[in-house]
Amino acid sequence: MSVILRLLTVVGSHRKCHATTLPPLTFFFTRQLQSFSSQEILHYRLQRCSSMAHLKLLHAHIVVLGLSQENFTLGKLISFAAVDERGDIDYAALVFNRIPQPNRFMFNSLIRGYSNGSRGPSEAIAMYREMLSSGVSPNEFTLPFVLKACAVESSHWLSTLLHGHGIKLGICSHVCVQNALMNALIGFRMTSDARKLFDEIDEKSLVSWNSMIGGYSRAGQTMEAFNLFRRMKDSRVGPDEITFVSLLSACSQARDSDLGMLVHLFIEMTGVQADLILRNALLDMYGKCGHLDSAEKIFRQTPEKNVISWTSLVTAYARNGCIKSARELFAQMPIRNAVSWNSLISAYLQNGHFGEVLSLFEEMQDSGFIPDEATLATVLSACAQIGDMAIGKRIHAYACETNLIALPIALANSLIAMYAKCGEVATALDIFREVQCKNLVSWNIAMGCLALQGCGAEAIELFREMEALGIQPDGITFTGLLTACSHSGLINLGRYYFERMMSVHSIPPEIEHYACMIDLLGRGGLLEEAIMLVGTMPMRADIVIWGSLLGACRIHKFAEMGRVLLKQLLELLPHSSGLCVLLSNLYSEAGRWEDRRKIRKIMNDIGVAKCDAISYIEIDGLVYEFMVDDRRxxxxxxxxxxxxxxxxxxxxxxxxxxx
Known part of the structure; x- marks a missing residue:
């Protein structure tokens, strides 16, 4: 039958000819086709459909031939429109809605199509509910795609109900359902629960192993991923490209080049044919681990590079401070996307080139690329650093136009930080209050902004409001809170919250918290208590802490104590220009010109040069930068x-x- 059906194309091309004029073999098969129904021929053509235009033509034939009530034929049509990459999910839904009693295959096709689409996960869940209400029972091919939709929608409670439903129907023993449940748990960041389910699978497939290893990789649990990989080898299940991509991703996150090179060696020893995805994973691993030579070698050896290959190397250069090389490579890219632009823009931001960030943003728009949430957040950070509120306001207006309902939380947080650092605290707090679903980052940014502007009482009030709502603070929260106390001179409250951080919230103080407390005590003239606190620190004091102490000595005219501190500091940090300049200024204000001259001589003798500081000023909506004795x-x-x-x-x- 299959041989005969292949000749349909030949017959179709001769359909206007008389039967006797056809080649003898074709004529024979044409006579044989008379025994086949129009429905069977349509099934054959539906299986070989090449486009939506072709599908619509076949749909018209179905209507003309009176087969609109044939569910098997319509199921094939819906399947192509819903699942195939050349299909149209809306057309599939239109056909589906005209069928009086859709069957399980039709429901499964639409659920699968919606779950695979960017805008359809919620529709997939709704279709599953409609399936149940129609009295159609799901099977092992239904649940995996509904669970996938639940993971995208972050609907943990619904995935739990689906698990129970699967147990009730007796289909949870199928490995495809178990894998889907495991992937859903991984998507909810419930890695330990996913591992329990993984251990209960009797016949683990390669997909099962890859899912669990990938879950550990995304969770940043590098050693667990490699331990499971070792078990996988012991179970005589051979890895594939997906396995290695997950392992390399884990190495990238951990910045563990030794493990990454071992994976690379294993790939070469086992003779695995590295496809483009695997080569890009290798390139990304070497780039993030700082091995630029190896990253460049992988890039050169990749025969057909895609935009991810180019972007990975641009990002590698940028991460390692090679901004010029990153820009040159970016200019050579044959094709770019928003991620490429974001990588370069972020590189300039991380290296302190804030003016270039704004220039690149304008160039990106001029090139016809639409900035996404990540782009806008990066540019807002640059605006905050240089105080360019004019561009910040334009981005705010653009974001409001393109997000008509509500701003994404990350973008809202960036706007709060930008307005606060530019001095518009009231506007920043207004945006904060308007955000419906605040996360911990929102509270931390708002508190930190109030702290920087010296609004200590308001920051503490915000913290109390946060506690009343049951939001658990973290270390960043207390950094902002202690900074607020320091900048507002609230010594007793600072002591209270520093003690409460550990006793109530079980957050061990980090060096940032000690630095805030030492700054608070130093500003208040309690130098002896501050030095005693330095002695109790479980870690070594850094330049920030010593700088705070020297700054306190300068404020309170403790020149002699500053001299003793400097003697210790020059042994620990002999090349710190900031500390030397602090002490030099301290002696100048105390009128001790000879001591100031000695400090300057020490700086010259050990080769310490004062770093050039850059200032910014906004005039008529434009930001200018300048330095002392600037001749540029x-x-x-x-x-x-x-x-x-x-x-x-x-x-x-x-x-x-x-x-």
Whole structure:
């Protein structure tokens, strides 16, 4: 029969000819086709459908031939439209809704189509409910796709109900259902529960092993992933490309190049044919682990590179501070996407080139790319760093236009931080209050912003509100809270919350919390208590803590204590320009010019140079950067003579000794 059906194309091409004019063999098979029904021919053509236009033509034939009530034929049509990448899920739903009594195959096809689509997981769940209400019982091919939709929708309670339903129907013993349940638990970050289910599977397939190893990889549990891989080998289940991609991803997250190189060696020893996905995983691993030479080698050896290959190497350069190389490679990319632009923009942000971030953002838009949530969040961070509220406001307006219902939480958090760092605390708090589903990051940003602006009482009130709502704080929360106490001089409250952090919330103090407390005590003139706290720290004091102590010595004119501190610091941090400059300023303010000269001499002798600081100013919506004695501007020759005249004028106007 299959041989005969293959000749349908030949027959179709001769359909206008008389039977006697056909080639003898074709004529013979044409006579044989008379024994086949129109329905069987349509089934054959539906199986070989090549496009939606072709499918619609076949649908018209179904209607003309009076086969609109044949569920088997319509099921094939719905299956193509719903599942095939060339299909149209809306057309499948339209046909489905006109069928009086859809069968299980039709429901499964639509559920599968919706669960695989970007906009359909909720529709897949709704279709499952309709299936049950119609009295159609699901099978082992139904639950996996509904569970997949539950994972996308983060609907843990519904996946639990599905698990119970599967047990009741007796289909949970099928390995495909077990794998789907395991993937759903992994999607809910319930890795330990997924492992329990994995251990209960009697006949583990390669998909089972890959799912669990991939789950450990996404959870950042590198050693668990490799231990399971060892068990997999002992069970004589051979790994495939997906297994190695998960292992390399785990190495990338852990920045463990030794393990990554072992995986690479294992791939070469076993003779696995590395496809493009595996090569990109290798490139990403070497890039994130700082092995640029190996990453470049993998890139060169990849015969057909895609946009992920190029973006991975651009990101590798950027992560390792090779901004120039990243920009040059980016310019050579044959094709770019939003992720490519985001990688380069983020690289400039991480390396402190905030002006270039804004320039790249404009270039991205000019190139016709639509910025996504990640792009806008990165650009808002740059605006916050340089105080460019004009561009920040434009991004805010753009985000409101493109997200008509509500801003994504990450973007809302970036807006809060931008407005607060630009001094618009009221606007930042208004956005914070408007966010419906605040996460812990939202509270931390709002509290940190209030702390930076010296609004200590407001920050503490916000923390109390957070506690009243039952939101568990973390270490970042207490960093913001203690900073608020420090900037507002709330010594007793700072002590109270520092003790409460461990006793009530079981959060061990990190060096950031000690730095806040030492800064708080130092600002309050309690230098001895601050130094005693340094002695009780379980970790070594860093430059921030010593800088806080020196700053306190400067504020309270404890020049002698500052000298003792510097002696210790020069042994620990001999090349720190910031500490030396602090002590130099301290001696200057105390009028100890000889000691100041000695500090400057020490800096010169050990080769410590003061770092150039950059300031930013916004004029008419444009942000300009400048440094001390900056000659980079083309207006420098005009600016400095004016400054000299102003200085001379001040010297004449202000009485001697007061300037």
């Amino acid at each position: 501007s083309r207006w420098s020759n005009s600016i400095y003579p004016v400054l000299d005249r102003l200085t001379d004028h001040l010297k004449l106007e202000v009485p001697s000794g007061t300037l």
